[in-house]
Amino acid sequence: MALQLITEKWSGEVSVVTIGAANQEGGTRSHAVKIGGEKSLPYLFKEGSLPNKPQIAFEILDIMPSDWPNAVSAPYGKTLNDPLEWADKCVRDYQAGILCVRLLGSHPDFGNKSPEEEAQLIKKLLKKVSVPLVILGSGDDAKDNLVLPAISEAAKGERCLIGSAVQDNYKTIVASVLADGHNIIAESPIDINIAKQLNILISDMGLALERIVMNPTIGALGYGLEYAYSIMERSRLAALAGDKTMASPFICFVGQEAWRAKEAKADDLPDQGIIWETLTATALIQAGADLLVMRHPKAVEKVKEYIDNLFRS
Amino acid sequence: MALSGLDIYKLLPKTNCRECGFATCLAFAMQLAKKAVGIDKCPHLTSEVKGKLEAQSQPPIKLITIGSGETRLEIGNENVMFRHEEKFFRPAGIGFIVEDNSTDAEIKTKIEKINELKFERVGQRLEVNLVAIRQNKDAKRFIDVVQLVSVNTPLSLVLMSPDAQALKGALEILKGRNPLIYHATKENLTALTQLAKDYKVPLVAQGDDLEKVSELTAELSKQGVNDLIIETGKKPISEKVWDLTQIRRLALKKSNRGLGYPSLVVVEQNDVYAEAQEAATYITKYAGIVLLKGIESWAVLSLLTLRQNIYTDPQKPLQIEPKLYPIGQVNDKSPVLVTTNFSLSYYTVLGEVEASKIPAYIISIDTEGMSVLTAWAAEKFTPQKINESINKFGVKDAISHKRLVIPGYVAVMSGELQDESGFEIIVGPKEAAGIPSFLKNL
Missing domain, CATH: 3.20.20.20 (Dihydropteroate synthase-like)
Structure with a gap:
């Protein structure tokens, strides 16, 4: 008797989020990046299609990073001083298809740059590079409520991915994103219920679920990775079972977490940090990550190759 | 298909002879269904019944x-x-x-x-x-x-x-x-x-x-x-x-x-x-x-x-024994740092204290393996609980000063903890990475 395999029949699917708008769509980007759309658990192609490869965004800051270990700052050299040059290097030298700029310099403790300054920077950045952008505030709620509307307007029509909306602070940013045609990052603290609740709150304000990307908050390899891994598996199972409010793609801040690990700070052994970032990404891809924000060019290269291999049959 | 307790009972001798250690065949059957005992405890089974029960008692993936x-x-x-x-x-x-x-x-x-x-x-x-x-x-x-x-x-x-x-x-x-x-x-x-x-x-x-x-x-x-x-x-x-x-x-x-x-x-x-x-x-x-x-x-x-x-158990985070840990050549002037008994919290703090080369005590509070913020939110990391641990783990015998360093994320409990314990509360860094420079400037 022929062996009967077990093929799950899923009724739901992950929504597709498009980041970046090209000319014909009212923006100035050279291309758009699509994430999401999975109709099966990670990489079970025989069960359902996974139309979009996970994407990797290079992370850049608007100020010189103060806590990046040598192993990860070395490849960027002097460009770390200048966000425009830094961005350009990622695109030219490392073929970045999407960039993530974190406006840490607007934080009251890290320079307190004004919303106008940050808006100017985003305008210049949009001229300097033509790839789609992910734009993050500094994480200071009060200041983000001033900065994010300003940069949202400055990038109007470019269909950026902007974040982060959190449970206690989402209204201002959702309103801006809605008005200026962007997508939003909904961030929850490794908590599936809050993630769902926040998606509902945001969509209640009129922003389509197809414009939300979830940040489940990850831990690095060895630093709580398994919590995010399981939260992501549970969320994805809910999405595939038909829960539209859980069907947003995931963004994972891999570089930020991996390079905080003690293991990644061994300056005499740069490979240790690079593989820490690489394997953090690998495991999360197997949990359903759609957009990975990463730091080391070599880790990005290795993860890209891995993704290409996953899609090779 | 797994057999239920009743299915198994039907295959047993139903004599309630108690040789298996259970009062009745039914009780034994229930334990068999839960895979809590082995079928060899019953000496009266035919080989045919044994075979049936053995097949069902095997785990789905063999060890x-x-x-x-x-x-x-x-x-x-x-x-x-x-x-x-x-x-x-x-x-x-x-x-x-x-x-x-x-x-x-x-x-x-x-x-x-x-x-x-x-x-x-x-x-x-x-x-x-x-x-x-x-x-x-x-x-x-x-x-x-x-x-x-x-x-x-x-x-x-x-x-x-x-x-x-x-x-x-x-x-x-x-x-x-x-x-x-x-x-x-x-x-x-x-x-x-x-x-x-x-x-x-x-x-x-x-x-x-x-x-x-x-x-x-x-x-x-x-x-x-x-x-x-x-x-x-x-x-x-x-x-x-x-x-x-x-x-x-x-x-x-x-x-x-x-x-x-x-x-x-x-x-x-x-x-x-x-x-x-x-x-x-x-x-x-x-x-x-x-x-x-x-x-x-x-x-x-x-x-x-x-x-x-x-392979970590999701229901049971890795924990360490809650107690006062001396790190390095401590004396009665050494600082005392408070953290939880979640392994990751403790070992992260430990790593940074060791890196600072400054001898210190770490007091690990029994938060049932929850991390600092989670435990605080779940009221497992409260001023009362910390004060109990101070007394229980002999902090006052180990040191001659009355200062306690708490994680930056729970700065809000400073006042209450000070009242509760009589210690001066010093708010430490939010992230363990800040501990070495914090200790040097203490």
Whole structure:
């Protein structure tokens, strides 16, 4: 008797989020990046299609990073001083298809740059590079409520991915994103219920679920990775079972977490940090990550190759 | 299909003789259904009934032991598809392939390096499990290399050879080591079945697809070889993930006996990163054994850490004993830092205190393994609880000052804790990474 395999029949699917708008769509980007759309658990192609490869965004800051270990700052050299040059290097030298700029310099403790300054920077950045952008505030709620509307307007029509909306602070940013045609990052603290609740709150304000990307908050390899891994598996199972409010793609801040690990700070052994970032990404891809924000060019290269291999049959 | 307690009861003698230790046959049946006792406790069963009950009492994925003594590897007996459903029980064995066409000196060097692949993280030892010897030359060379490897490592061994003569010679010198034979195929089935039976060792069954491999295991099982491990050959990563997923699903959900064994994957890539990534994928997706070529310690550490993460019990975070820990050459003037008994919190703080080279006490509060913020939110990390611990763990006897450093994230409890304990509360950094500079400026 022929062996009967077990093929799950899923009724739901992950929504597709498009980041970046090209000319014909009212923006100035050279291309758009699509994430999401999975109709099966990670990489079970025989069960359902996974139309979009996970994407990797290079992370850049608007100020010189103060806590990046040598192993990860070395490849960027002097460009770390200048966000425009830094961005350009990622695109030219490392073929970045999407960039993530974190406006840490607007934080009251890290320079307190004004919303106008940050808006100017985003305008210049949009001229300097033509790839789609992910734009993050500094994480200071009060200041983000001033900065994010300003940069949202400055990038109007470019269909950026902007974040982060959190449970206690989402209204201002959702309103801006809605008005200026962007997508939003909904961030929850490794908590599936809050993630769902926040998606509902945001969509209640009129922003389509197809414009939300979830940040489940990850831990690095060895630093709580398994919590995010399981939260992501549970969320994805809910999405595939038909829960539209859980069907947003995931963004994972891999570089930020991996390079905080003690293991990644061994300056005499740069490979240790690079593989820490690489394997953090690998495991999360197997949990359903759609957009990975990463730091080391070599880790990005290795993860890209891995993704290409996953899609090779 | 699993039998219910009542189904089992119908098969029992119903004499309530109590020889099994239970008051009634029904009580015994209920325990059997829960797999809490073995059927051998009942001396009155016919062999037919015994067979039926034995079949049902087997776990869906057989437990397989490779090697012997302290370094033996036990895999199988898994119950779930996703770790959040319960947990993954037996961490995948990690092993390294040694080629018999290398020189003796090269082999010795490699074995020394493999033996040294031991790490400690968050209070747990992380170790590799297996050395696999692969035949590329004649039987004599293979047997010589097996001898060389076996005297130089305590790890469990895998014999990678299609040659029954070579295997026989190797098994002869490995008596008591319980090595794994890799691998039986349709072609060499008869010879390898005999070896596995004669030497009572586990055997890998290989077939390109699940149907072929389950036919093979069924045949082996018929011949009386039941300690089996499944392999489905070299494939692209996502096809391998598909195979591993199907094996686990069919074993758990359809009680497919032919696939009710742990699985083994061989990962061989020249690029260290690519090899680690592929291995990492299979560690997350149900592999029982992963064999690699590369032995770079930085890559192995990251794989062992991933394995530790994935096999952590989601319901029971790693915890340490709550108490006052002296770090370095402490005296009665040393600072006292408060944290939780969640392993990750404690060991992260410990690492930074050690790095600062400033002797200090860490007092770990019993938060049932919750991290600082989670425990605070769940009211397991409260001023009252911290004060109780101060008294219970003899902080006042250890130090002559009255100052306490608390994590930056719980700064809000300073006032209440000060009132409660009578200690001066100093708010420390939010992240452990800030501890060295904080301690230097204290």
